[in-house]
Amino acid sequence: MSFLTRSQRETLTDVWLTGPATLALLIFIFLPIMIVTILSFSDYQFGARDLSWVGWENYITLFTSAIGQRAIVNTLIYVAIVIPFSVVFALLVAIGLHRMLDWAPALSRILRTVYFLPVAATLVAMAVAWQMLLHPNLGLVNKVLSTLGSAPQNWLSDRGLVLYTLAAIGIWQSVGYNMVLFLAGLSAIPEDIYEAAEVDGAGGAWARFWTVTWPMLGPTTLFVLVVTATNAFRVFETVATLTRGGPAFASETLVYALYREGFVYFKAGYASAITVIFFAILLTLTLAQMRLVERRVHYR
Amino acid sequence: MNAIPTLELGDVTRRFGEQTVLDSISLAIPPGSFTSLLGASGCGKSTTLRIMAGLDRPTAGAVRLEGQEVSALTAHERNIAMVFQSYALYPHLTVAQNIALPLTMKSLSAFGRLPLLGTLIPGTAAARKEIQTKVSAAAEMLGLSHLLDRKPGTLSGGQKQRVALGRALVRDPVLFLLDEPLSNLDARLRVQMRAELVALHRRTGKPFVYVTHDQAEAMAMSDQVIVMIKGSIAQAGTPRELYERPTSLAVAEFVGTHAINLITPQQGAGEILSSAARAILGVRPEHVVPAPHGSFIAKLRSVEYLGSEIVLTLCTEQGVELKSIAPGTFEPPLQGDSVRLSFDPTCTHLFHPETGARIGAPECRS
């Protein structure tokens, strides 16, 4: 094969190595995104033989129609509840389990597994369990409430309550994952910095946290925030299995709207517009995450 | 004149589970002294220091600070400064903030420490000003003034070491504890920092406790050296006492730039020195010199020329290896030739063959 120069052969090798992955990326990611973007400016229906261009109409509908606004606002509320609670709970649990490692290592490890179970389990299966727990008459939650003397609630069919119920399940589901991230961050803090803090007069639990733990966990926390936000924006399984966006669109979210418009009503044009908006949000978060991951390596 | 020691350990024992790491340690740190804790790795030096600091608690025994029992006090309440082997700087704070931290913890309230809100609390501005003055003074003393805005991650080892010292200095503590502070530095910087530490000790006038496994460092810097071996104190004394009257074989082996020559009775210690017939004879290489009328003969094995001195490795008639140090001007004979050696009998040490304890021997006054 002497008719190829060395550099030509090297180029060929590079193409061989990167080619398949690049091709797959183009076919399975970029191409669909392009198609979806194009479709979002049309009124295409699945199965239809023709389509007409409608300009920005799909986007205008999403942002101005009552249901479209509902989906956006609900998603934002959901994200705004899940992020802070999930992060704070995960941090508290992680600190507790990390300290417990000193005096009850076995129990600490068992509890860590327990907290991680919701992450490992299939959410659809877990949703069934939640449905039983939250059942208005037979559910354990209402039983406990009534023995405590509180009024039972329609957790999944009360319009004012359903979104918060879903958010609580979202928190329950993400705490375990965030806790594992925080535990890793905590064990990376050198013990002697805590000792230095103790000598310097920052030995109390409160001062320790604010002088050492919180700043040293800074990079981990940013990472956890982005991951939690990404997952919260994607909320779908619990909505689909427990409420179907109801009652009266009270638990409608972006991804569920996308699913319904696209796969129930076959409004591909409109669903594509939702997809593009959703994709833009995730892309922003992912870019933020990549920059943070680069920065978390060292303090400068 | 017997002033109350700044710090005293009375029969301190520390166990980790089954393992006894410190076995009934008693020592005293006199005011203004420079004390070294010298010992091999794992002998319990850091554990001793941490018990002094209050970062660890003794299983049994007393810790007294200026005569007061302080076992129940935290590290901060004891007002003891500690410099960690790994520096233990706060990576997210600048050099200035690192040095200032003990002061901000002391003189600012939790709210006063907040970045923006803090300025609203009365008295905060004045306190901050005072802290800044002290930090600048400490930084000046350590030559850190141009680095105050840098983060520790961007500093060299020597600079980090200085920041750690600065953090200890600003507080005006009653006692400084330093855990192998120079071990992460290169040889040259180590010698330089050694001199700086001694100067710093003079300037502060406060007692320093200095942990090291380098006997040369301990001998060069200290008023008092405490030799620790396997969790016990083998000997405590001035560098001169340690060198001239080691109380045990182990201490004699530890102290001194060149390892001491040891000759057992079976190897003919008695023939070299009649009083050593039933003891292990210890003679330091620097006290064995080639001399035309020397008292015994050994064969020359190898020669190490160091400029100012020459290290001769020799072999006695009984086949015992000996080291001798000759002045740099000495012209060594050929290898394999016999050399006559002499030594000053007053510079020898006798140790019990079984226990290793010192047996009364003439004191060395060279």
Ligand SMILES: Nc1ncnc2c1ncn2[C@@H]1O[C@H](COP(=O)(O)OP(=O)(O)OP(=O)(O)O)[C@@H](O)[C@H]1O
């Ligand atoms: N927290 C602990 N738990 C169990 N064992 C410990 C603990 N801390 C120290 N030890 C043990 O105590 C012994 C003495 O440790 P220490 O750190 O005091 O040694 P050192 O003299 O400072 O050694 P080095 O020169 O290597 O720093 C070691 O055998 C160590 O394994």
Ligand SMILES: [Mg+2]
């Ligand atoms: Mg140590």
